[in-house]
Amino acid sequence: GPVFDKETYDNNDLAGVVTGLAWTSVGGEILFIETNLSRGKGKLTLSGQLGDVMKESAVAALSYLKSEAHKYDIDYRVFDKYDLHIHVPAGAVPKDGPSAGITMLTAITSIFTQRKVKNKLAMTGEITLRGRVLPVGGIKEKILAARRAGIKELILSKKNEKDILEIDERYTKGLNVHYVETAEEVLELALMKQKVANAIDLVVED
Amino acid sequence: GPVFDKETYDNNDLAGVVTGLAWTSVGGEILFIETNLSRGKGKLTLSGQLGDVMKESAVAALSYLKSEAHKYDIDYRVFDKYDLHIHVPAGAVPKDGPSAGITMLTAITSIFTQRKVKNKLAMTGEITLRGRVLPVGGIKEKILAARRAGIKELILSKKNEKDILEIDERYTKGLNVHYVETAEEVLELALMKQKVANAIDLVVED
Amino acid sequence: GPVFDKETYDNNDLAGVVTGLAWTSVGGEILFIETNLSRGKGKLTLSGQLGDVMKESAVAALSYLKSEAHKYDIDYRVFDKYDLHIHVPAGAVPKDGPSAGITMLTAITSIFTQRKVKNKLAMTGEITLRGRVLPVGGIKEKILAARRAGIKELILSKKNEKDILEIDERYTKGLNVHYVETAEEVLELALMKQKVANAIDLVVED
Amino acid sequence: GPVFDKETYDNNDLAGVVTGLAWTSVGGEILFIETNLSRGKGKLTLSGQLGDVMKESAVAALSYLKSEAHKYDIDYRVFDKYDLHIHVPAGAVPKDGPSAGITMLTAITSIFTQRKVKNKLAMTGEITLRGRVLPVGGIKEKILAARRAGIKELILSKKNEKDILEIDERYTKGLNVHYVETAEEVLELALMKQKVANAIDLVVED
Amino acid sequence: GPVFDKETYDNNDLAGVVTGLAWTSVGGEILFIETNLSRGKGKLTLSGQLGDVMKESAVAALSYLKSEAHKYDIDYRVFDKYDLHIHVPAGAVPKDGPSAGITMLTAITSIFTQRKVKNKLAMTGEITLRGRVLPVGGIKEKILAARRAGIKELILSKKNEKDILEIDERYTKGLNVHYVETAEEVLELALMKQKVANAIDLVVED
Amino acid sequence: GPVFDKETYDNNDLAGVVTGLAWTSVGGEILFIETNLSRGKGKLTLSGQLGDVMKESAVAALSYLKSEAHKYDIDYRVFDKYDLHIHVPAGAVPKDGPSAGITMLTAITSIFTQRKVKNKLAMTGEITLRGRVLPVGGIKEKILAARRAGIKELILSKKNEKDILEIDERYTKGLNVHYVETAEEVLELALMKQKVANAIDLVVED
């Protein structure tokens, strides 16, 4: 059975943790993208047995955020003053594919802005470098996993809308699904204006 | 079916995004070269599951632009002050070969000059370090993909002219095909004088 | 037979040495996580024929500690002024998996705080980047190894409680088992307030 | 058929482009060594799907030039102030072997001195670190390719003279073949005193 | 036959050379660990076709010494001002395993303190990061090799004492065997107080 | 047949070029070790398709010279101010093994001291980090190659003396063979006091 279950993160007290949806050989599963920052020199660390496509996804998400930093009130200099770590538990399970792209982007943006992530929300979708959200596979299995985990709200690529329409309504009932085309829409939906309690103050010395 | 379709980028509001043409086992397809810049130290990041030939293509295109920076009013010092990321969605599909060379060059030049890329334009061709445009394969399949995607204008190597002449005129009708020998001609054709709205001002501190 | 036995570290005079539990093809075994610090530039060295999952575990544990340094009265600048080495004897035996995560975290925290580790204590559990403690396998075999080694106290993930309940009480008798959900709880249980004799004074020059 | 043909570079307007001769499974072919410089820190980039022997050839040629810089009026500090890129089109064709050594040396020297390369000249030969020119194979096939490409002058190792003598005179008629023993002789023969039009002025700030 | 024999180092005039014992498919053999220092930046070089376990051994030994530098009157800053090279001749013979650990530690400590190594002494044993000496295999074969090489004194892990007791007394007669538990004991036994003639004075500029 | 022959370097005008002897599947052959220096930061480049044993040999030889620099009147700071390149033509032939060790040491010492190498001299032998000269194989085949190449003087390890004694005297007649135990003896025999004409003056700025 899955290592993660709905109570692993039953609140959104922590910045930088976002729920994604994975599609594995044994069905859909939720996964968590965890990020943290520590004072450093801008190093990016990726862990959790990530395949190269998933790693490129993370790098593209970070690139996107860096180039759009001003939109999210992030001083571009913090990227060089902190080390960013992105981890996907469970650490022994190999993971790959581009579908965690928007989840990673949301986690990174949350940790750099210290903004809360909306509760009971999950998402799946590829992100491009310029902020396009591309469709991904396994939508049906992911929907089932989302419901089992108590997810109430879902973000998908607009191009996955057709996949949802093909699923029996019983499965999507009670799920609020948002279809998006851009990274901006994802972050608008997923991040709250409010910062986490004990938000860290990202310092840039001159 | 293809992840990309003509409406993914139905405008040219963004600098650094250029449409190329790929030739795959299932026919021709359009692809997008996306680039972005963030403050940094001149690092080049390549993503999108690119093979080594395609990576070398990107490196050669960047080298060419660096050595000809003055022609395009680029202060050579910006190359060291910004990190450049080149990404080719969809991130899970392996891509290789030299035929995206001129597309990459155009995308890089657009992002560094912030000049708009001409709309409904696609291109395919190998670029050499000194700016020669070499012919590539799969022209017929690429033509078909270009038309399906609503492309109106095409840039090819002069040495691919013979391949176009062998194609039934029905397929090329309405397509304005430019044959070029040099990178200069490509950029002259593809880049508009006008900058994108909200063009970023590439800063070089002394 | 095992290289290690209970008398290898029969005291807790040294900071940075913590007892873990491994599950191998020939049953459970205790293992030691050893750490040390030397003046340097923040380099991390891992040795003891560690597999990539175990290495990622160590990196995540260190990341967690770095981002929570203030909680443990660690000046964040020491991470850049000392090199950290994590070693798992015996050096010729390949080791892998995420289950040494909390053991590594405890060893690292002990070496950076110079606080003593509680005596006759062992632990096993995966750590996530944000300090969640995840369940691991082989609990029964590990319990047997712990008893053979004279362990009196054990730290496990709350999600491993069910595995303990399935074991014949004879085997757990006399073992004080703590079930935890977070890294904070692990460190609260495992580290003493008292520093080791001859504690080194981690220096940060201005 | 070959991608390159005689009209690809039908003039010698560009510094740093030199014609070599390759020997492939389908016969002899001409190839071009292209180089360029951009402001940087002395990085060397090699591209064009070069095998490790060919890469070592390039590195040895550059080493030779660096240690003999004074002979060619090159300020040794420029090697650290510019990045050098060596590319061999066509970018998708794997290339290997030491026989492009003297061609690479000539191209590098031309780009660093901005001196013109003699027109309708080709060459083939291994270069050693101390400037010896060693013989290479496939001389007959290379001669045929040179003639097809309109080459009028050829540089070979003195130790390849015997290979030329074995070839029917019909094939070498009209070809002016120079036999050399040292790198100095190669550069004396291949580089003109005249600089290219618009020669770049390699700047070394103090 | 073996390349090394007893007269290779028939004196102890050099700091940083220590005799170890290896166990190969053809029996036991003596080996030499050679170290030297040159002005540099703290780089560690390992050579002699060492396997990864043996390399980790060397790294752990160096880590141990760095963290205990004060005990041996070594100014910690010398580790950053000198490059250390550890070599195990004969250079073409692959070597691996953890049993040279204490030999490497002794050699490194000797070179950094310039203290003489006791004559006609050999040793074998794994070292842990915190200075524990672990038992190793092949004791009987190593004893035979030691005697053939004229060794008079031997250092072993206390946990190898049982292996010696199982060997016919004829083989150990005249050999003074020391059983140790810690690195400190090894260095106490192996290093003389006296420095080598022409001891180099390790300089640290301020 | 061999690429090299006796007339490749028929004089000793160049510092840093030394003749070695290799043993290949087709018999013995002479080889040349070429070195050069260029202003830089102490980088070491090895080329000529060298195997890892041969590379380690070069690194050990350089380490030895660095640690004994004072003996040869080399300012230790030059090692950081110049880049050293070691090349073994012919560049396409794979080479390996430790037997070029003393040849490499001689070449490196010659280039750093600018002292001439004795004419018509060849050598073969492994070097250890502390300057011991170890025996190597293929002595008979190497002797034959040396004579064919006009070599008059030979340096071998003392432990190879027995191999010479087993060879028919006809083959060694007229060859002056020196048997050595240390690197010092090699350099004493091989390097002349006299510097090469146009010796470069290795500069160390303060």
Ligand SMILES: [Ca+2]
């Ligand atoms: Ca549950």
Ligand SMILES: [Ca+2]
């Ligand atoms: Ca992959």
Ligand SMILES: [Ca+2]
């Ligand atoms: Ca569509």
Ligand SMILES: [Ca+2]
């Ligand atoms: Ca490839």
Ligand SMILES: [Ca+2]
């Ligand atoms: Ca025991």
Ligand SMILES: [Ca+2]
């Ligand atoms: Ca693995």
Ligand SMILES: [Ca+2]
């Ligand atoms: Ca043609």
Ligand SMILES: [Ca+2]
């Ligand atoms: Ca190769």
Ligand SMILES: [Ca+2]
């Ligand atoms: Ca002997």
Ligand SMILES: [Ca+2]
């Ligand atoms: Ca191994």
Ligand SMILES: [Ca+2]
């Ligand atoms: Ca000859």
Ligand SMILES: [Ca+2]
């Ligand atoms: Ca090898």
